[in-house]
Amino acid sequence: MPQVHYCGVCRTRSRRLYTPAQRAAEQYGHRRQFHGGRAPDGEGFLKVPWTDWEQRPVGERRASLAVAAVLLVLLLVRLI
Numbered sequence: 001m002p003q004v005h006y007c008g009v010c011r012t013r014s015r016r017l018y019t020p021a022q023r024a025a026e027q028y029g030h031r032r033q034f035h036g037g038r039a040p041d042g043e044g045f046l047k048v049p050w051t052d053w054e055q056r057p058v059g060e061r062r063a064s065l066a067v068a069a070v071l072l073v074l075l076l077v078r079l080i
């Protein structure tokens, strides 16, 4: 399940984060950029629900993108 990083001091939330590496990088970057590398009060991660798109199987997402790309190419060819 994706998570967002939130900061109790800045009262901000990050974009959706999907891997431990993304979470660690977001936390490190936020601390470094806004708090001198220190941990701000009220900092943490919140689990957020998957979107409909994210819940679909990878193969189905790729197939949808391929169909959309073909339709876009056909539209562009027709317009030119």
Ligand SMILES: [Zn+2]
Binding pocket: 007, 008, 009, 010, 011, 030, 034, 035, 040
């Ligand atoms: Zn902050």
